[in-house]
Amino acid sequence: MANTSAAEQAAQERSLAHLKHYFVSSDQQFDAAKMGMWLFLVTEVLLFSGMFVAYAVYRVWYPEVFAVASTELNPWLGGLNTVILLGSSLTVALAIHAAQTDKRRALVVNLFVTVLLAAAFMVVKYFEYTHKFHLGIFPGEHFAYEEMGQRIVPIFFSIYYVMTGIHGVHVLVGIGVLTWLALRAMRGHFHSGYYTPVELAGLYWHLVDIIWIFLFPLLYLI
């Protein structure tokens, strides 16, 4: 490497600035990060699986109660949120593509659009929740909606609030992470040689989306 000019060496240093000393190469670092993220997503699926099991158990025991209680949920608002989240999955995928092809402007724009869509999802959720609180639909013991007096109805809404609530927390975390990445992208931290955080956040965001795709029909439609 003796004949490499100083300028070339400096350029090389910059493009490897992300490489941690305990990794041999960028590829190894990227593979490790990606595998770690996939494992984390597995744990997320298992976290939600507990709630899906609770849903399944009570649904099998009390199908008629679930049928009645779910009519209280507004499928149009749920459907709107589904469209919003699917759209955000598209924009986050576009953001990853932009990072891979060194299009900084497209990367920043797509990340911010994703954040906006996520925020829109939470706004719709806010209106759904406040409407229910207004009617007196609270989880469990505090349930006070007189039109639905059956015994198990409060448990349906407990499950509804817990599942959508924990999903909502994941959306909020996603908003935080994606905003942070958008700000870093504006400063030019990502390029075709290093876009690991964008890709990992994208994976996470797709998972949040997929979980909603299961929640929507199970809670609103069936």
Place this chain on the structure above:
Amino acid sequence: MTEDKDRNETPQGQAAEERGDYVTHAKSIGSWLFSLDHKRIGILYAVTVAIAFLLGGVFALLVRAELLSPGEDFLSAQSYNQMFSLHGIVMVFGFIIPAIPGFLGNFLLPLHLGAKDVAFPRLNLASYYLYLLGVALILVAMVAGSVDTGWTFYTPYSARTGPSVLFLTMAVFIAGFASIFTGINFIVTVHKMRAPGMTWNRLPLFVWSIYSTSIVQVLATPVLGITVLLLFLERLLHIGIFDPALGGDPILFQHFFWFYSHPAVYIMILPGFGIVSELIATFSRQRIYGYMAIALSSVAIALLGFLVWGHHMFVAGQSVVSSVIFSLITYLIGIPSGIKVFNWIATMYKGSISFKTPMLYALSFLVLFTIGGVTGIMVGVLAVDVHLHDTYYVVGHFHYVMVGGTTIALLGGLHYWWPKITGRLYNEAAGRLAALLVFVGLNLTFFTQLVMGSRGMPRRYNDYLPEFTFLHQLSTVGSWIMGAGLFLVAIYLLVSLFRGKKAGANPWGGATLEWTHTGPRPDPHNFHRTPFVTRGPYEFDRIPELVAAHRDETPPDAQQNVHLNQDRT
């Protein structure tokens, strides 16, 4: 271009020696508390875990002292309930789950793989602080008021009793995440950070066992997370999912809880298997018998462990068919466990065995774990369990596995790697005496409990019928002997830190990389240069030539080194 990787690898010799080893190269408190070095994080775990063990041990001694005679002595029934609950919670979540992976796993895994660090050092430090926060919250719950649910938090009682259940569920949730992140970190490290030439069948068995443990941590702990989260909400908002008064189902809680907590006992015991494999190989100076069988039986136990949770619920009201199925799968776990025990014995056969302290612990493990395992099969038998369920028999079985298995293995590992961790040798005579005390005390404490249980003494009672007095007294005396042994261990190990003889790089003649390729205490970056592995972990006949090669090694040819590093996956 990968020259960059070498920027922290100082050339052999003077520079490296001036920098000092991992203990001496930086001395401030901050350089310990915020270190990203896996070895230092391992030490942080060791200290915290030791404090948790001391606390849990004191609770246990108090419980045993109360049981010295029938009737209420110095603890009220309520404080007795709190004592055994705290003993269980602190020992399970504060000590036995994080102990081996957090301490020895962190310290050794990268050394065993020939790596500079784990794949995600910052996540590693974050795991430690999450764990610390979890332990702190358990202590807050202790101060805040009564925790009298036992470590299993069964609903509906836990949803109705004191408010400190809130702190405890939070503590378990947070400590659970620490465990998950450690698991993810270790799995990725094993897959991606191995040195060139370190193929899967050259991994030390300790790595295999930590790897299996990590699989269980990653796949089981999230379910515990959601379970305690639901319990938290149940306690806070009365959401009713587990509360029969609101139409909920408490048995569902038990299913969720044991779906985690049965695999969790394999989180606790699997790393112990790894340590014992290392000890038996080194102190018999034999290549391990049935390497792949031992390695894969760990993985088999990890996977089978997910299918047996129902054996905790034979009398809880699950269907007879599922009880039969769970009972049958439970027997299957005996197969890989037996494979291990037979392979360890076969490894010792015709070996030149030296009865150093770590080996004494390994031999104790063989005896105690076999008793623990066989009694486990007995409580897994459907009809027998109906009689033994919720008696001291189950307590005795569990403690034979957890104390006789995991804790003994941890003690063995602690003694074995003590010279590598501290650079000092402990007093061998004191070590042997302590090992003997622990072995005798442990059997006296827990074998009597097996006998009491089979005669019908129920667990978790602070009082008992007079005919159990003698056995209870024996058990309490046993706990004192065991306590004395453990205090002796603490004393001579602490003394050795200051007065111990300086250890060489390889005092036991071990053949894994941490013995053959690092100094008495490892370098901050583990190896002066990335090892190139050409042999298995137990080829003791090749140690002299390997150590010689390591000493004389000259700065590597740069081109060749790059080539080797690129080859690895």
